[in-house]
Amino acid sequence: MSDSNGDRPPRPSPLDDPQRRRLLGEEARLEGVEEETWIDVIQKMDEVYSQLLRDEVALEEKNAQLEQSQQFIFSLLSAMSDVLVACDHRGAIEETNAALRELVGRGEAELRGTSVYALLADEAAAGRLRAIVEQRGASRAGEAVEIELLDAQGRAVPVDLNCTPRVDGNGRRVGTVFVGRPMAEIKRAYRELREAHEALKRTQQQLLHSEKLASLGRLVAGVAHELNNPISFVLGNVHALQRYGQRLGQYLEAVHAHEDEATLAALRRSLRIDHVLADLPSLIDGMLEGAQRTADIVQGLKRFSAVDREEHAEVELNAVIERAIHWVCKGTAQGFRVHWTPGAPCTVSGSAGQLMQVVMNLVQNAHDAAVRPQGAEEPALCIESEADAGRVRVRFRDNGPGIPEGLLSRVFDPFFTTKPVGKGTGLGLSISYGIVERHGGRLTAGNAPQGGALFTLELPLARQAGPVG
Template sequence: MPPIDSARQRSPSNRLAAPAAPEARPAALDGVDEGVWIEVIHKMDEVYNDLLQYEVALEEKNAALEDSQQFIESVLASISDILIVCNRHGLIQEVNDSLRRIVGLDEDALRGQPVCELFADDASRQRAREFFAARPATVQDCELLITGRDGSPLPVSLNCTPRLSGTGKLVGMVLTGRPVGELRRAYHALRQAHDDLKRTQQQLVQAEKMASLGRLVAGVAHELNNPISFVLGNVLALRRYTARLQTYLQAVHADEGVRSPGVEDLRRELRIDRIMDDLAPLLDGMTEGAERTRDIVDGLKRFSAIDRSAEEAFNLAEIVERAVRWVTRSGGKRLAVHVDLPKELPVIGSSGQMQQVLMNIVQNACDATVACSAPRLEISATCAAGGVELHFADNGPGISPDDLARIFDPFFTTKPVGQGTGLGLSISYGIVERHGGRLEAANRSQGGAVFSLSLPLAQA
């Protein structure tokens, strides 16, 4: 919009000259009364005063117009949204700085160009042509692609409104809008954060359930300790009593003078000798069962208790056997597990945490081989240089190369929704690292996956 010349910028010499004084006027023409000249001079003074007033009013209006123009230009320059003013044929008349920054062209290059040439694809150009139909209407939130400064398409949400003259005649269209790329990225980031928050909430709920389960197991294990202690104590007492009774009966039956005539018949009828022979195996079985139950309860207490110190000695081979026994017996399908380990694998650390790691590895093998006709897991050990390396090899489908690189990442799981949390291997990885070892995963050449757990052995 070109600036309007202000009358205030004119020099005083450009102002209207005042009429000459009566003394400087020529003498009255013959036949003309002097009163007529005086009246003409008064009229000229009135016209001159009117012209001065008009000039002052014009200067004020020019000043107001300049202020309005500067205000409009400053507003248009500060608008972050793009603004395009077109005539009714779709030719650009005015644009703001925001559009010029986006497309990388100045106002002279844009003025007079068809607005459709600003768009990046045929669909956007066709949609822009529809804005200038025979009977255009207001368009709201129409997303089109504009060619950016570097030639890449930028999504822009446009609004199009008809521009009318003072008499209501269509003279053009006004397009306003804003780039939606940043908004879309912010929306995706917000959605990702919301999904992460939901997953974290689910993990917290699951963790609280596991904590409650641990407290329940600890309480049950504590309650089971008392009856198991009673059973073991009574079995030991019965074993002592059995030995005494056996000695007594042998003495009774050895003394023929003490025995009554029907004692031998009653002895054979009640099978006293067979009962006495079976007492020792029965007591041994009861003792073994009670001791196994005591070991299971002790393992439950260790697994569910909070580890106050990770500096305790334990046999890693026993933890492996316990983890295999718990997972295979709780699984719906029988997993054939072949364990080839030394009887003693002394390790310093937390037996409860290590049992959690081993149960997780065995459970993953059980889940990976669920579709196999004969699921199998082989556990072996290699001892060297003061350490032990356990190998858990299954005959499942293995791990894909893409998943292998992030299998220990938190919240990553290949299991269906609701069947895996994606935290088991991640937590196991951290536990093994805190014990000074390492946990690795790979695929076997003959098929299936293998997890390798390395730990330092306790020094004698």
């Protein structure tokens, strides 16, 4: 069958045959019929013949289009990665695609007419599928069911099937179409993704812990310097108390030996017992003060090292800023000039340890950014605060080169740092940003008009503070 009428020579019309016309003329004369009548009949036959030719050409074109449609549908079925099974109302397989045949390891001829239930791994799955195939009045939207098919090796493969009823031209249900995707690869990929996510979470926790230890290291350097004063004071008083104890012991030995009054009076003057007794209260008070000072410092250190367990409380922000400046400047940023004049008492709601970490990070970053070559202007930081409309804003402006415009949008990104390798993790500002957000505030970065980087910490005052995570 040709594809078009132009592929073959035209067939001759009955009127183009002279011999046929002569015979017809003779027959007409024999029977007494006019020749014109026969010519009309032959013309009608020619018209019918021409129409038959046109119908034949149209039929050939329709056949070619049908073949192209079949090839298109076949290519779609072959290209599908999802498995496809079409069965009749009894569950007999009428059509499958290459993905299904490859999964079960059977050919098209072998599967055609086979019960769809024979592909299933167990009777429970067959029961669920049979209920879908045999039900009447199913929704055109279909329904989803997860079953297990037997693959070519006889192993059960989970498949997520979408079951849709198939109807004829009269709307009568004649079968069911199953389209599904084997879930083994997806489940394995999901399991690997979950394992990778857990590993990433562990790595993130380790990095956060490393950054916390780095902040704690800067804190300890300042704390060690600060602890030196009260400990030295207590140590000096202890040595004095030890000498006083020796004198008092010597005097008490004389008393217990029942020495005479004159000897005891002379010994009392030589050992300066009266001075010892007068000095003891101040020595004890000094040691108590030094011990209490040490205990306060250690308690503050414990609060900072356990910021994640810190409970919601009211915090005097000025005290936090002053303590953070003190510890950073006493530790890793010695010689760093910080201009800070505390304003009116300012109470916010949140975690003192977490806010201490934020301020220490900002002060330390300002020091690192403002460090100049030897002989240049000394690095310095100016801290200003103001409170209005239920919020407090603290500005940290250093005298460094500022932040390049192209990097302003990345300042708070995790792991982003301009410091040399080994000098920073790139997590300090990112962690600080998250802490401030959990306190209902904002942390922004920019450049001051007079030069240098400008970080602004904004927090709600205690009476309007949001929940702290």
